[in-house]
Amino acid sequence: MSNVAGFCADEFAAVRTAFTEQVESGAELGAALCVTVDGDPVVDLWGGHADPERTTRWGADTLVNTFSITKTMTALCALLLVDRGELDVYAKVAHYWPEFAANGKADIEVRHLLSHTSGVSGWATEFPFSDIYDNESSAALLAEQEPFWEPGTASGYHANNYGHLIGELVRRIDGRSLGRFFAEELAEPLGADFHIGRAAQYSERIATLVPPDFGTFDQDLLPKDSVLYKTLFQPLLDFELCATPGWLDAEIGGTNGQGNARSVARVQSVISNGGELSGRKFLSAKTIDLIFDQQADGVDLAVLMPLRFGIGYGLSQPHTAPEVPQDGRVCWWGGLGGSMVVNDLDNRVTVAYTMNRMAPGLIGSDRANAYLKPVFAAVRG
Incomplete structure (x- = not known):
């Protein structure tokens, strides 16, 4: 049984692959990832567990x-x-x-x-x-x-x-x-x-x-x-x-x-x-x-x-947020532990990521970057 649920449009298949890898490997305890285009979800994934004892699955x-x-x-x-x-x-x-x-x-x-x-x-x-x-x-x-x-x-x-x-x-x-x-x-x-x-x-x-x-x-x-x-x-x-x-x-x-x-x-x-x-x-x-x-x-x-x-x-800031697009009208912010939201106004795209296993550092994480990279590869080519 997969630890990942939800849906993903075909053109964002690499995003689902990246998310599944992080959940199945245990890098994520529990997490959710959503991408909207024109205000409508094209990726809405969740997986893993809501508790460190892994007794409760992360739900929709x-x-x-x-x-x-x-x-x-x-x-x-x-x-x-x-x-x-x-x-x-x-x-x-x-x-x-x-x-x-x-x-x-x-x-x-x-x-x-x-x-x-x-x-x-x-x-x-x-x-x-x-x-x-x-x-x-x-x-x-x-x-x-x-x-x-x-x-x-x-x-x-x-x-x-x-x-x-x-x-x-x-x-x-x-x-x-x-x-x-x-x-x-x-x-x-x-x-x-x-x-x-x-x-x-x-x-x-x-x-x-x-x-x-x-x-x-x-x-x-x-x-x-x-x-x-x-x-x-x-x-x-x-x-x-x-x-x-x-x-x-x-x-x-x-x-x-x-x-x-x-x-x-x-x-x-x-x-x-x-x-x-x-x-x-x-x-x-x-x-x-x-x-x-x-x-x-x-x-x-x-x-x-x-x-x-x-x-x-x-x-956009290349040193602190390298996978946030550095050109165009893009605004973003991250939460302690690695949660992230990015708004790309030129492409009418929003990416959001939340999780319960917090990464060290005040802003961003390797896991957030692992999801942002395929999202914007799909959006921007």
Whole structure:
């Protein structure tokens, strides 16, 4: 009996072969892969197991924590408000959130938050990781602090607080929380099984994560005043919390979205399909063009790797994402452990990959690359 299920169009047969090899070899514990063209699935595969004991098969409706893929959903929420004229990416954050102007942040613009260039990439003080579940109080802390570097001059990946920053703008403008806004404006209209918060009710369908082995590392060796330390270690992600009801129900728009490849591809196809999906116009071409307004290109101050950001998404970068197409209108992002989404607007293609055995490294993985390569060979020749 094969450990892989689903369907694959004939022209993407090499994609199914690559996915099957990774699942059957055990490189994947459990995973899902979806490719859409013109908004419709042409590859929808899943396989392996949802638990490390291999007692539960990964099913068609298995969900998993997608970590920073959630940021693309959060960015899309912001772009919806932009398209409606309720949010201006070139306006000051303080126009919508007056308290944010404190301590040298009065001139930070919305685009700086969306492109990880605001200087507010984390919290200035240490506290328990579970404190970030309270969006309003943890956002208030961000509003009070000074930026870690001169805003707009470089990127510093907003690893844990991206959703707190953008979510607070959504709440101030719309009145709904980020998770509710996403559910009502994107997930439900699109029939997408992706959730930012309120996910404990789906716990029986959520795959168990197997954290990566980062080896032995003494965080005390890091300078406490470095952007890296303040971003990634204040607070440090606690994998043991990622299966708890508190984590699943919190609306952490940067890190805790629960979904699968099909749901990720469904929502993100709004971008690759030119803003329109299932007969509904979500975004105009003008709003989508903002994604490709480059805001930063260089070594990121928080994760110390080359990154290139537009507004809301990563842009092609040959060193960090070698299998993401380097030409044309392509935007992408990856989640901790290797999950990935890529939107190729020129070919109206979205690729999404989710899994529960996490690879080491902050962005991308060898397994993700193994799938992206045959997908774009088929699409681009």
